[in-house]
Amino acid sequence: MATSTEQFRVCPRTGLQYHRSAELLIKANAFVAVVFLLIGGVLALFIALTRWQAIHLVGADTFYMLLTAHGLDMLIFWIIFFEMAILYFCSSTLLRSRLATPRLGWVAFALMLIGSVSVNFTVFKGESTVMMTSYVPLPGHWSFYLGLILFAVGALIGCFIFLGTLVVAKAEKTYEGSIPLVVFGAMTACIIAIFTIASGAIILIPTFLWAAGYISHIDPLMYRTIWWAFGHSSQQINVAAHISVWYAIAAIVFGAKPMSEKVSRTAFLLYILFLQLASAHHLLSDPGLSVEWKVFNTSYAMYLAVLASMIHGLTIPGAIEVAQREKGYTRGLFEWVRKAPWGNPVFSGMFISLIGFGFLGGISGVMMGTEQLNMLIHNTIYVPGHFHATVVIGTTMAFMSLTYFLIPTLFNREMILPGVAKWQPYVFGFGMALFCLAMMGAGTLGVPRRHWDITFAGTSLPYEFPGTANLMIATFAVAGVIAVIGGGMYVLVTVGSLLWGKKLDVGTYSNERSVLRMPVASALTSHGTTAGFAAPGTFVFAMVFLVAFVLYYFVNWKYLSTVWGLA
Amino acid sequence: MSAILPPGERLWWKQPLDRVEAIWILIAFVWCMVMFFMMPYWHVYGKQNLSTETYRTTPDMFAKKAQAVIDKYTVRTETDEKIPVVHPPAGEDVYLIARLWAWHPILELEVGKTYRLHLTAMDYQHGFSLQPENINIQVIPGYEHVVKVTPNRVGTYAIVCNEFCGIGHHKMVSKLYVVK
Ligand code: HEM
Ligand SMILES: [Cu+2]
Ligand SMILES: [Cu+2]
Numbered sequence: 001m002a003t004s005t006e007q008f009r010v011c012p013r014t015g016l017q018y019h020r021s022a023e024l025l026i027k028a029n030a031f032v033a034v035v036f037l038l039i040g041g042v043l044a045l046f047i048a049l050t051r052w053q054a055i056h057l058v059g060a061d062t063f064y065m066l067l068t069a070h071g072l073d074m075l076i077f078w079i080i081f082f083e084m085a086i087l088y089f090c091s092s093t094l095l096r097s098r099l100a101t102p103r104l105g106w107v108a109f110a111l112m113l114i115g116s117v118s119v120n121f122t123v124f125k126g127e128s129t130v131m132m133t134s135y136v137p138l139p140g141h142w143s144f145y146l147g148l149i150l151f152a153v154g155a156l157i158g159c160f161i162f163l164g165t166l167v168v169a170k171a172e173k174t175y176e177g178s179i180p181l182v183v184f185g186a187m188t189a190c191i192i193a194i195f196t197i198a199s200g201a202i203i204l205i206p207t208f209l210w211a212a213g214y215i216s217h218i219d220p221l222m223y224r225t226i227w228w229a230f231g232h233s234s235q236q237i238n239v240a241a242h243i244s245v246w247y248a249i250a251a252i253v254f255g256a257k258p259m260s261e262k263v264s265r266t267a268f269l270l271y272i273l274f275l276q277l278a279s280a281h282h283l284l285s286d287p288g289l290s291v292e293w294k295v296f297n298t299s300y301a302m303y304l305a306v307l308a309s310m311i312h313g314l315t316i317p318g319a320i321e322v323a324q325r326e327k328g329y330t331r332g333l334f335e336w337v338r339k340a341p342w343g344n345p346v347f348s349g350m351f352i353s354l355i356g357f358g359f360l361g362g363i364s365g366v367m368m369g370t371e372q373l374n375m376l377i378h379n380t381i382y383v384p385g386h387f388h389a390t391v392v393i394g395t396t397m398a399f400m401s402l403t404y405f406l407i408p409t410l411f412n413r414e415m416i417l418p419g420v421a422k423w424q425p426y427v428f429g430f431g432m433a434l435f436c437l438a439m440m441g442a443g444t445l446g447v448p449r450r451h452w453d454i455t456f457a458g459t460s461l462p463y464e465f466p467g468t469a470n471l472m473i474a475t476f477a478v479a480g481v482i483a484v485i486g487g488g489m490y491v492l493v494t495v496g497s498l499l500w501g502k503k504l505d506v507g508t509y510s511n512e513r514s515v516l517r518m519p520v521a522s523a524l525t526s527h528g529t530t531a532g533f534a535a536p537g538t539f540v541f542a543m544v545f546l547v548a549f550v551l552y553y554f555v556n557w558k559y560l561s562t563v564w565g566l567a
Numbered sequence: 568m569s570a571i572l573p574p575g576e577r578l579w580w581k582q583p584l585d586r587v588e589a590i591w592i593l594i595a596f597v598w599c600m601v602m603f604f605m606m607p608y609w610h611v612y613g614k615q616n617l618s619t620e621t622y623r624t625t626p627d628m629f630a631k632k633a634q635a636v637i638d639k640y641t642v643r644t645e646t647d648e649k650i651p652v653v654h655p656p657a658g659e660d661v662y663l664i665a666r667l668w669a670w671h672p673i674l675e676l677e678v679g680k681t682y683r684l685h686l687t688a689m690d691y692q693h694g695f696s697l698q699p700e701n702i703n704i705q706v707i708p709g710y711e712h713v714v715k716v717t718p719n720r721v722g723t724y725a726i727v728c729n730e731f732c733g734i735g736h737h738k739m740v741s742k743l744y745v746v747k
Contacts, residue, residue, distance in 0.1 A: 061734060094571055131731050135692050137708065138733065177573035220692055220707050251569030258570050261579040263588055286705045287621040287686075287712030295606045303599035310595040311588075318587060319570075371606045375617055378703035379694045379729040446701040448694070448729035453737040460646040461673075461742045463698055463725030518573045535587045542591055546598065553602065557609075563700050565614045565681070565717030 006098045009507040010514075014409045020509060021102035022092035026085045026410060028109055030403070033081035034494060036116065037396075040074035041487040043067075048480035052473055053455055060452040061126065067450060069123045071132035075391060076151070077116045082399050083189065083241050084112070084158045089410075090186040090244070091165035096516045097174040100164030108157035115151030118143055131450060133227065136207060136218045145208035149201065156197045159190045175516035181258050181265065182251070185244030188268040189237045196237060200230035221288050228282040236305070238391060240271055242353070242398035243312050249350040249401055250316055253341065256323035259315050259534065267315075270308035284374035294371050306366055313358045314542050317351075318535035325534075333537040349401030349425035356429060357394030360436050361386060363549050373556050375566075381451075382443020385476075389436040392483075397429060400490050407494065413501030421493045428486025431479050438476035445469040617704065617714065624711040626689045633662035633685075637672050645673060645742075652744070660685060660713075663726075665693035665706045668735035670726050675744040681717045694730030697743065703729060718745040 007020040043066045049057040058066065092099040099105065121143075122128045128144035166187065169175060179187070203226040209215045247264070250256040258264045280297030283289055324336030341347050364386040367373055377383065407415050415421055447454055447469050454469075456462035533539075576582060610616050636659075641651040651672040655661050657680035664671045666689035676682055686695055688708040695704040704714065728739035 060737065064731065064734065064736075129734075135730075138691050138731075175573055177577055178579065180572050181570040181574070219709065221710060224707075247570040251571045255569050257575065259588055260582060260584050261574045262582060263584060263592070264570075283705075285617060285703055287619070287707060287710045289619065291610065291616075291619055295603075303603050306602075307592075307595050307599045310599075311592060314591045315588060318585075366602065370602070372609050372613065372615055372617070375615070375702055375704065377701075378705065379696065380701070380703060444701070446696065446698045446727070448696060448727055450731040451729070451737050456737065456740050459738050459740050460648065461650075461725075461740060463727060463740055463742075466699065516573065518577075519569075519575050532585060533587055534585045539587045539591065546594065550598070557605070560615050561613065563615055563702055564697075564719050565715075566702070567614075567616060567618055567681075567715040567717075 006511060007509040008098075008511070008513045009509045011409045011412075012505050012507050016093050016409055017096045017513060018410070019092045019098045021105075022088050022099035023410065025099070025102060025105045025109065026088045026093075029081050029085040029088070030406070030410075031498075032109075032113065032116075033078050033085065033399075034403075034491060036073045036077040036081065037487065038491050039120075040070050040078055041484050041491070043070040043073065044480060044487075045484045048477045048484075050452065052477035053453070053470065054474065055477070056453075061129070063452045064131075064450070065123060065126055065129045068129050068131050069120060072119055072123070073116075074396075075132060076148075079238060079391070079395060079399075080151075080155055081112065081116075083193075083237065084108070084155065086241055086245070086399075086402075087158060087162040087186055087190060088165075089406075090183045091162045091169070094180055094183050094516075095165070095169040095175050096513060097165055097169035097172065100161055100168045104157055105161050108154040108161065111150050111154030111157070113154075115147045115149070115154060117147075119147035119151070122147065133231065134207070135227075136210065136220050136223045140211055142208055142211040145204050145211055149204050149208060152197050152200050152204070156194065159193050159197070162186070162190050173515065174513070177518045178261075181261060182244045182248045184265055185240055185247060185268050188271055189240035189244065191272055192233055192240060193237045196230055196233040199226055199233065203227050203230065221286065224283060224286065225289075228280075232281055235387075235390065236271055238395040239309065240268065242357075242395040243268075243309075243316075245398040245402050246312075246316050246350055246354055247319075249346055249398075249405070250320050250323075252405060253344065253347045253350075254320050254323040256319040259318045259322060263311060264315050267308040267311040270304050274304040274308075281369050284369075284371050285378040291371070298369050298371060298374075303366075306362075309358075309362060313354065313362070313545070314538060316354060317541065318538040321535040321538045333540055336537060343422050345421045345425050346401050346404045348422075349397050349404070349429070352425055352429035353394055353397035353401065356389060356397070356433055356436075358545060359548065360433060361389035361394055363552050364436075364440060365390060366549070367553060367556050370553075370556075373560060376556065376560060376563075377443050379449055380443035381447045381449045382440050384449055385436045385439030385441075385443055388432060388439070393429065393432050393436070397425065397432075400428070401425065403490075403494050407497050407501070408504055411498055411501075412504045412506050413497045414504055415493060416497045416501050417493050420489050424486055424489040424493065427489060428483055431482030431484075431486050434479035435476045435483055438472045438479060442469050442472035442476065445472065447473065614717075618712075620713040622711040622713070623709060624687055625709070626687075629662070629685075629687045629711060630664065630689070633664055633671075636660070636662050641672070642675065650741075654746075655682070658682065663695075664689060665695065665728070665739075666690055667733060668728070668739040670728075670739065670741035673742050673744070675746060676716075676718050678718050678721050678745050678747060681715055684714045684716050686712045686714065691732045692730050693728050693732050693739065696727040696729040698725040698727055700724060705730065721745050721747060 128140035130140040329336045329339045640655045642654045654675040660683045693706040724743040
């Protein structure tokens with residue numbers, strides 16, 4: 001693989017330029033990611049069918065063990081392996097550069113692989129049923145923490161390779177002007193990742209020493225504070241990454257250009273500036289922390305990071321609308337939506353991801369992240385309801401859509417079963433949306449998360465949840481099965497295409513490379529004009545969103561005002 | 568032309584905003600500020616704010632204080648395990664122990680009266696989840712959290728554990744009575 005001269009090819013279908021060593025790394029990381037998604041999806045089936053009390057598929061020990069594995073394989077391993085692929089893709093392919101230190105990239109990959117496999121090993125041996133959060137003093141095996149540390153070190157190396165590649169690209173002048181917005185977004189994700197992984201190291205290394213018997217005590221509240229500086233910030237990596245993917249897909253499918261580079265880039269910067277100790281989100285119902293600290297940090301410094309997401313939520317569909325209108329879909333407010341390529345899973349997946357993330361994940365997240373309102377849902381199943389909307393409908397679906405684009409260009413295969421691929425985003429998106437809503441419903445009725453038996457069989461003072469709660473649970477279990485089928489369709493199409501898809505023309509490898517040019521011609525024509533009202537349809541969507549947001553927000557305050565007095 | 572290419576103009580930061588964007592940013596910003604000010608507002612005018620009164624404690628220290636209250640105010644016992652039901656006078660300090668896998672003791676409070684409820688965990692972290700009221704508070708070993716509660720409805724409530732605390736987690740459930 002490693003030759004002394006650099007080798008590049010230009011994809012005949014997309015014009016993207018691939019650096020051979022980067023290409024292999026991207027493929028390897030993306031492939032392992034999908035394997036973890038597959039494992040996590042199978043586990044999801046068992047968990048969902050166990051929480052459905054009428055089926056109650058596996059026993060308590062197994063349930064908690066599988067739930068630990070599901071959280072880790074999905075949230076950490078699937079997502080981060082895929083993010084590594086995205087970082088390498090954005091830096092080397094989009095910037096037309098050689099990847100800095102590809103050998104080190106393989107070291108990073110190996111560390112991540114060893115780490116993730118050993119974590120799975122200790123969890124499935126039943127020695128570390130501590131949930132992905134592993135709150136001390138719940139005891140996990142030392143190899144559990146060591147595996148996570150190795151994985152994190154690998155990911156950290158990957159981040160530095162990304163930054164190194166940006167430096168190489170700049171030095172070797174592989175592009176003109178400023179870096180593309182998508183690369184800028186990936187850079188945001190990368191910078192947040194470095195901060196995040198550092199927090200992870202600060203807490204996981206002592207915890208590893210504690211589990212191995214070298215340290216006698218770790219303060220549980222300190223653990224929670226630092227662990228969540230890692231755990232929550234890493235969700236901000238996901239958001240920055242999947243928003244970059246949304247922008248990329250809008251560009252690929254529609255040739256959409258950002259409505260304003262300034263606004264979109266500033267919004268990304270807000271994520272870095274106001275990330276703060278995002279751990280506050282998870283500590284709102286904890287003792288020992290001051291009100292001021294909670295209020296300031298939970299809202300990410302006065303909701304300015306929420307503001308950033310609301311901006312992206314407008315500018316991406318806005319950019320699509322502008323591009324569609326330029327193509328002539330100008331009738332009424334919404335012709336541009338109706339005439340969008342709904343049969344193309346690259347687009348439909350991305351659009352469902354955007355809408356679901358905003359309406360389900362965003363609104364519920366802000367509600368949960370409000371200091372007093374948090375008491376109403378803390379540790380109920382509302383919480384997984386919320387984050388499946390963000391990290392599954394948002395991040396996972398965005399990554400899935402991107403894969404459909406990558407199969408012909410990166411993997412050089414024709415996609416098999418296009419009919420299945422066409423329906424996949426709808427099955428998965430519908431299943432997951434219903435799943436999230438029903439979980440939130442059950443959580444509002446008090447159903448706890450991470451709980452094997454809410455009928456409390458065999459206890460002396462059982463509690464009976466309202467009948468609606470059981471209905472909600474049955475609903476999310478069925479919806480979960482639908483989502484797992486949707487996930488299976490994705491794995492079938494992607495892995496199947498790699499195995500059986502028709503081989504496509506790779507292009508030829510050579511040492512020639514071309515510079516990424518600025519798009520000169522369009523610069524003045526498309527929007528030189530000042531303040532118009534370029535995306536009215538999107539603006540209407542945004543207003544609908546705002547109304548839903550405001551109503552839901554105040555309904556929860558109303559509900560809070562009726563519960564016991566607390567002071 | 569697009570987000571995967573460099574910006575079309577070198578001086579992209581000078582390009583004016585479209586009105587759709589500018590108006591939306593303004594609206595979103597105002598809404599964010601409204602949400603931000605709701606939290607301090609509720610601290611002043613709302614009746615449901617989680618107290619932050621917290622002390623460091625040890626299992627022994629806490630158990631001793633809890634036992635003193637149990638000895639003084641137990642009115643009856645329930646179930647085969649003879650769990651004491653404690654009915655302290657209004658306004659009193661009451662103690663609730665979270666441990667693997669039980670809440671101890673059972674509390675009986677009077678409606679409309681305010682109590683200082685002390686919470687801690689003896690071993691792992693637990694989750695205090697009052698049902699069907701749905702008030703949820705994290706319970707952390709080593710920290711004694713004093714929450715002022717004012718029950719506003721007569722009835723039999725449940726306390727469920729909603730933080731994973733090991734293999735018996737789902738068996739950790741108890742009662743709480745609110746009487747006239
Ligand atoms: C394919 C469909 C999926 C289904 C049906 C599903 C189902 C579930 C269920 C039933 C739970 C347990 C809730 C509880 O009892 O507390 C859960 C937890 C979780 N899921 Fe999923 N899930 C799916 C996909 C995903 C994906 C793609 C991710 C991440 C990218 C993810 C991340 C998590 C996490 C982090 C937890 C929490 C684990 C914990 O409490 O420690 N899930 N999921
Ligand atoms: Cu417990
Ligand atoms: Cu528990």
